[in-house]
Amino acid sequence: MEFGRFSENQTLPLFEMKLQFFGGFGALAGRSEDIARLQTGATLFDLLQTLATRYGESFRAELLQSDGALRDDVMITVNGTIMNHAVAADKALHPNDTLALFPVFPGGG
Amino acid sequence: MHAYTGKILYVDLSTGASRVERFDETLAKEFIGGTGFGVKMLIDTLPPGIDAFDPRNPLIYAAGATTGSMLPCMASKFGVFAKSPATGLLGESYSTGQWGAELRMAGYDYLVITGKAKKPVYLWIDDNAVQLKSASHLWGKTTWEAEQMIRDELGDQNVRVSGIGQGGENLSRLACLINDHFRAAGRTGLGAVMGSKNLKAVALRGTQDVTIADPEGFMELCKELYERAKGPATAKYRTLGTPANMLTMDAQCCLPTRNYQGASFENVHKVSGEVLNEKYVTRIQGCSACPCRCEHIAKAKEGIHKGAVSRVEYEPLMAFGPYCGVDDMNAIIKALQYCNEFGVDAIGTGIVVGFAMECYEKGLIAIEDTGGLELRFGNADAMVEMVRKIAMREDVGDLMTEGVMRAAREIARGSDHFAMHIKGLELTGYDIRGLKTCALGYAVSRRGGDHQRHGSYSHDLSGKVDRYKAERGRGKLVMDDEDMYAVVDSLIICKFTRTIWRGYDEIAKAYSLVTGVPMTGEELRQAGERINNLARLFNIREGMTRKDDNLPPRVMKDPIPTGVAQGSVTTQEDLDIMLDGYYEARGWTNAGVPMPEKLAELNLSSYAALIGEEV
Numbered sequence: 135m136e137f138g139r140f141s142e143n144q145t146l147p148l149f150e151m152k153l154q155f156f157g158g159f160g161a162l163a164g165r166s167e168d169i170a171r172l173q174t175g176a177t178l179f180d181l182l183q184t185l186a187t188r189y190g191e192s193f194r195a196e197l198l199q200s201d202g203a204l205r206d207d208v209m210i211t212v213n214g215t216i217m218n219h220a221v222a223a224d225k226a227l228h229p230n231d232t233l234a235l236f237p238v239f240p241g242g243g
Numbered sequence: 244m245h246a247y248t249g250k251i252l253y254v255d256l257s258t259g260a261s262r263v264e265r266f267d268e269t270l271a272k273e274f275i276g277g278t279g280f281g282v283k284m285l286i287d288t289l290p291p292g293i294d295a296f297d298p299r300n301p302l303i304y305a306a307g308a309t310t311g312s313m314l315p316c317m318a319s320k321f322g323v324f325a326k327s328p329a330t331g332l333l334g335e336s337y338s339t340g341q342w343g344a345e346l347r348m349a350g351y352d353y354l355v356i357t358g359k360a361k362k363p364v365y366l367w368i369d370d371n372a373v374q375l376k377s378a379s380h381l382w383g384k385t386t387w388e389a390e391q392m393i394r395d396e397l398g399d400q401n402v403r404v405s406g407i408g409q410g411g412e413n414l415s416r417l418a419c420l421i422n423d424h425f426r427a428a429g430r431t432g433l434g435a436v437m438g439s440k441n442l443k444a445v446a447l448r449g450t451q452d453v454t455i456a457d458p459e460g461f462m463e464l465c466k467e468l469y470e471r472a473k474g475p476a477t478a479k480y481r482t483l484g485t486p487a488n489m490l491t492m493d494a495q496c497c498l499p500t501r502n503y504q505g506a507s508f509e510n511v512h513k514v515s516g517e518v519l520n521e522k523y524v525t526r527i528q529g530c531s532a533c534p535c536r537c538e539h540i541a542k543a544k545e546g547i548h549k550g551a552v553s554r555v556e557y558e559p560l561m562a563f564g565p566y567c568g569v570d571d572m573n574a575i576i577k578a579l580q581y582c583n584e585f586g587v588d589a590i591g592t593g594i595v596v597g598f599a600m601e602c603y604e605k606g607l608i609a610i611e612d613t614g615g616l617e618l619r620f621g622n623a624d625a626m627v628e629m630v631r632k633i634a635m636r637e638d639v640g641d642l643m644t645e646g647v648m649r650a651a652r653e654i655a656r657g658s659d660h661f662a663m664h665i666k667g668l669e670l671t672g673y674d675i676r677g678l679k680t681c682a683l684g685y686a687v688s689r690r691g692g693d694h695q696r697h698g699s700y701s702h703d704l705s706g707k708v709d710r711y712k713a714e715r716g717r718g719k720l721v722m723d724d725e726d727m728y729a730v731v732d733s734l735i736i737c738k739f740t741r742t743i744w745r746g747y748d749e750i751a752k753a754y755s756l757v758t759g760v761p762m763t764g765e766e767l768r769q770a771g772e773r774i775n776n777l778a779r780l781f782n783i784r785e786g787m788t789r790k791d792d793n794l795p796p797r798v799m800k801d802p803i804p805t806g807v808a809q810g811s812v813t814t815q816e817d818l819d820i821m822l823d824g825y826y827e828a829r830g831w832t833n834a835g836v837p838m839p840e841k842l843a844e845l846n847l848s849s850y851a852a853l854i855g856e857e858v
Contacts, residue, residue, distance in 0.1 A: 156491050157516065158478065196475060207705075209495075214807040217706045218705075238491065
């Protein structure tokens, strides 16, 4: 699959990165791992928006609020580092990066 | 007032007398219900400094403000309060299911039990009729056996029972209260308080209506909340449930493993939420008036534990899985069933078993102490048997049932270094060496080592802050979390569904629609702050100081050995930076004592004498 804001511009080179889905994200995506093929210059925002479209409405609802903002109870890591939601959107992605999506569960009693 | 009955039922087990008193709207508005009611009643009625097993220690049940209504996710919960046998401080724990709604429908918001019966009894509340009935034939029975026997002898299978098993009878400081088979008021040893009173259970049957102030507005709100509660905000609880946290916490090195010797588990994939749901979960059920339905019931499928049944959530799965180095899901389910049947806290008991395993491997306890058990990490069958020994006080279980703080004092020889507790309460399932905000939340939690009074891991795990960095500003974050949680635990909103709400204003509107008591969002927030300050005063009165807002030595000195958080510790210096910021945000002295001005602001000046010598 191919992602990125420059998908219409075929002149930019492509790179691959690894995707990991934990908890409900895996069930909704139908897989626990995948490969994304991105165009140079793609950001985390581009990737998440495209994932939300690619894997369907339930996956989108698990990831994003109705206004398109990231849900507070989602943890995103790139190469194992937790992304600050406030600044994650502009995170530039690079070849061989690994993105992981985790649900976080506020607990019981 | 609506929803509230405005009635408190007092029962004295020493004399057998009961009486009903009324409370007014002021109490409701200032303390809401649940936590607020429990803390207020405890500080007002407990004689200062008495032992938790003193008959004067009141065992308090408090319904949430909206318990018994049909308000989604706010209709089922109740809190239990007493001086804790585990911590000697505020004891509090919460349960759900059907019992809380039944208390309100029986006509009471509060139930306060004092005294001690001469022989085992159970309390039978059938609307206005209150009786003490002999429980001699129930003593020694499991919670499940006793619940069924009570229903049978009362001739009503809809009777709701909250009671103890052998753990409470044996005064285990891990003892809990079980209702509706799988639901527990698990933490702080409140089952032992019930046991100390020779009380086996409280059985309820209520047939009275719960009235609503604005039925039309209420129904509109219910429809809206039902839709939200069935929507994406809670979907993960209905599908994999909280055990999905296993892989998440493992990947982030937040999964306490082998008594905190590690923060990730090499066999986590054998005890993941995914495996649990694929192979072991047999049904998913819900609480009173809840459309969310999160309760995953699992059944052991093979081996000597085949047929064992338990509800499974992340915390107990962590405690009997990675924490004990165990990767056998069948054994974990059996250990959890034992906890439910014998009435011991599934989190605390797992932590105690992990502690005992490390003691055994270090030669601090021997096979003669364990009754022949090779109590090594990963020995699943030994783990299961230790749960039974802890509840029954057999062999080293007699010591371990006192909790890791007291066990370490007795064992000595450096075992306090790896006794994972705060204020005497065993830690829960977040490795706080690499979660600094959460570490502060644990350190100041009013009931001890616990994530449930603040939920502050959310800041660290959402990346809103640097999880590895200690800053004064974390104090304000934790304070705000605590105040919101005090409101949540007073209403009582199920925490699994708190994300369906849109802030204090909306919650206040719901409260007023149900109760008819005017409330603004700011008044509600301030009630949360009031409750936390009063709880602090209670703990100070019972002897707590700043030094008790601490972390276990292993958290401060033993770095996480591997993984993305390798090298992380939360040092004393880290903690002091955050504590100073927390006390400042709270308006407390540097010793952690509320200032008179703060008490006046919260209408708590009548308690100022409690801090007279401290400020």
